[in-house]
Amino acid sequence: MQYTDLSTPTRTIMTPGPVEVDPRVLRAMSNPIVGQFDPSFTTIMNEVMDMLRILFQTKNQWAFPVDGTSRSGIEAVLCSVIEPGDTVLVPIFGRFGYLLTEICERYGANVHTIECEWGTVFEQTTINQKIDEIKPKIVAIVHGETSTGCMQPLDQIGKTCRDRDALLIVDAVASIGGVEMKVDEWMIDALIGGTQKCISVPSGLAPITYNDRVEAVIQARKKVERGISTEEDHQLDETRKHPYIKSNYFDISMLQDYWGPRRLNHHTEATSMLYALREGLRIILEEGLDQRFLRHLYHEKALITGLEAMGLSLFGDAQSKLPTVTCVEIPEGIDPESVRSMLLEQFGIEIAKSFGPLEGKIWRIGTMGYSCRKENILFLLGALEAVLLQHGAPIHIGKATVAALEYYTEQAAATVLSV
Template sequence: MAYSELNAPIRTIMTPGPVEVDPRVLRAMSTPILGQFDPAFTTIMNEVMEMLRSVFQTKNKWAFPIDGTSRSGNEAILCSIIEPGDKVLVPIFGRFGHLLVEICERYGAEVHTMECPWGEVFEPEAVIAEIKKVSPKITAIVHGETSTGCMQPMKEIGLACRELGVLLVVDAVASIGGTDVKVDEWCIDGLIGGTQKCLSVPPGMAPITYNERIEEIIQSRKKVERGIATDEDNQNVSGRPPIASNYFDLSMLQDYWGPRRLNHHTEATSMIYALREGLRLVLEEGLETRFARHELHETALVEGIKAMGLTLFGDGNNKLPCVTCIDIPKGIDGEAVRAMLLNEFGIEIASSFGPLQGKIWRIGTMGFSCRKENILFVLASFEAVLLRQGFQVNRGEALQAALDVYVGKTEKLVASRGSL
C-alpha cells in the first residue's frame, strides 16, 4: 500500500491543550541536529535552564525539562522524593489531583486526600489545617485545574508548608506562561510545567524546577557509582532506598544537565530547540505583558459567552485565566456542537471528565492560540452552531460584547498615551 505525504488539516485549536504552536517554534524545530555532548548543544541546554528560571521566577539551581509530556514531570519529581511509607497529602479539586494520587500510590506513599466539589477551590486555611493534622512529608497539589477551569490560591499554602517543614510540589502545567506563578515567593519546593499549553510548544517535554530541599533528598538516594554494576552497587551512601524509576531519576538527570555531562538517555534535540524558542518568545514578550494578554482575551471571550445567553461554570473568583468553562444548556447535545464546530469551521474546543462529562464545554485561550482573531472567530462560529442546534441565542450580541472589550482597551491605551 502506498501512503501519501502527511497533510494534517489546519485547525483553530481552542482546547486547554495542546494548543497552536507559534510558527517561529516550528521553524526552530527544523534546525540541524547536534550531538548531545557537542559544546554548541550544551550551550543551548544552559540557555534553556537560564530562561526557565526566569519564567518560573526562581533562583533555583535546577530548572530543566523532562523528556515526555507533562505527566513525566509530575512523576520525575514525585518518584525522586517519595520513599515507601512517606505520607503525602493531595488536595483534589479536579481530575489532575486524582492523577497525583495515583502516581504517589504507585511509588509506595501513604496518601491522604481532601476533596471539594469540582468547580470550587480550597480555602488555603482548610489545606493548612489538614497539613497540620496529617503531618505529611509532601503536599502535592494542582495550581490550574483544566478539568474545571479553576485556579488554587497557593502563596499561603506555600508559606505554611515551609514553616511546618513540609515539601510543596505543585502541578502548574496549565498555568505556567499564562498567569503569574512565583516559585520562590510562594515557597514552592518543586514545580512542574508543560510545553503544550501556555508556552505554545509541541507536546513532548515537562519543564521542572526544584530547590535544595528536594535536591538534598535526591542526593541522599543516589546510587554509588562504580565501573561495573553489582547488587551491592545498587545501594546508596545513606542506606535510603534508591529512586524507583531509572528514566525519571533526577539524580541521574542532574548529572547530564549539570557540568558533569554524564549521559542518561539520548536527549530530544529538536524539542530542546522548540522549548528554547518558546521560552525566548515568552521572555521577549515579557511576563507581565503576556499575562495581561491572556487576561484581555479571556475577558473578551467571557463577555461574549455571557452576551450570547450562556452561563459560565465554576467559581468566578478563582477562575483559571486561560480556561473558560461553559454550562451546556438543557436539551443541547454538547458533542454535536463540538463536532459541528470542528467539521464546519475547523475549530476544536473540549468537553470535560468525570462528574462534568457532558455537562460543560471548555475553551482554552493559551499561548499562541490566545489571539483576538481566534476569539472573534470562535464566538461567531459558536453562535452559528448553537442556532443550528436549536438554542435561542441572543443574535449578534456575542461579537459586540467582545468588540466592546477590545475597543475599550484600545481607547484606554490611546488615552494613556495622550496624557504623557
C-alpha cells in the first residue's frame, strides 16, 4: 500500500477546542530541534516560565507546562497533593466536574460533591458554606465549563480556602488566555490550563502554576513518607525518588527539579511544542491581556447578536456565560448531527455537540484565541443559516449576518468617536 503526502483539509474550527492555530505558532514549530539541555533551549524554558507568570497574573515561582494534553496537568497537580483518605470537595456544574471527581477518587481521596443544574453555576456562598461543613484539604473546581458554556466566579472562594487551610485547585483549561484569571488576587493555590483553546497552540501541553502552599504539601509528604533529610534526598538515585506518588511522569516534585535551576533529567521535553507555546504566549503578551479579553467579549457579542436575530435561543444563564463558548438550543425537529455534518462537508466549518443530559439538545460554538475573528463569526452565521434552511428550521431568513455586521459597524464607529 502506498501512502501519499499528508494533506489535511482547511477548516474553520469553531469548537470549544481544539481551535485554529495561529500561523506564527506553526512557523515557530518548524525551528530546528536542539537538545533539551542546550543553553539555547534552557533559555526558551526560562522565557516560557516568565511569560506564563504574566498570563496567570502570579508571582509564583512555579509556572511551567506539563507535557501532555490538558488532562495531564490536572492529574499532575491532583496526584501530587492528594494522599489516600484526604477530603476533597468538588462542586460540579457540568461534565468536567465529574472528571475532577474521578481523578481524585483514583488517587484515594474521600470526595464530597455538590451539584447544580447544568446551565447554571454556584453562588460562591454555597461553596464556602460546604467548605465550612466538611473542612476539605482540597477544593477542586472548574472555572470555565465547556459542556454547558458557563463560568464559575472564584474571587470569594480562595479567601475561604486560605482561612480554612484548604487548597484551591482550579481547572482553567477553557478560560486561560481568553478571560480574566487573577491567580494571586483570587488566592488560587494551583491552576491548570491548556494550549489547544484560547492560547491557540496545538494540543499537547498543559501549563500549570502553583504556590508555596502547594509546594509545602509536596515537601511535607517527602519528609513524612520517607523520613530523610533534604541532603539525603538529593543523593537518592533517580529511580527511587518519591515512591509514594503513584505516577512517576506526573510527579510535580520531579517536574520542578527538571524545570528548576538544577535541570535534573526527568523526561525528554517536547521541543517543538515548547517552541509553539513560547510563540503563543508571545502573541498574547503582544496583544495585551486586557485587549485580548475585550476581543473575546467583542466577538462573542457579535455571534450572540447574529444567532438571536436568526431566531435561535441560547442555553444557560446569561449572567454565568463563559465568553469563549456559546451554547445554542437545537430547534425542535432538527437533526443536530445532520446540521453539523453539512456545515463541515459543505462549508468546512466545525462546531461541537454536547455531552450527557445536553447531548442532542445544544450545539456548542467556540470563539477562542485565533479562531475568535470577525471573518469566522460572519462566515459561520451565514453558513448556519443556509444549513438550517436546508433542514427546514423555522428561522428568520437573512437576519443573522446582517445583525452581526451592523454590530461590528456600530462598534467600529463608536471606537472612532471615542478616540
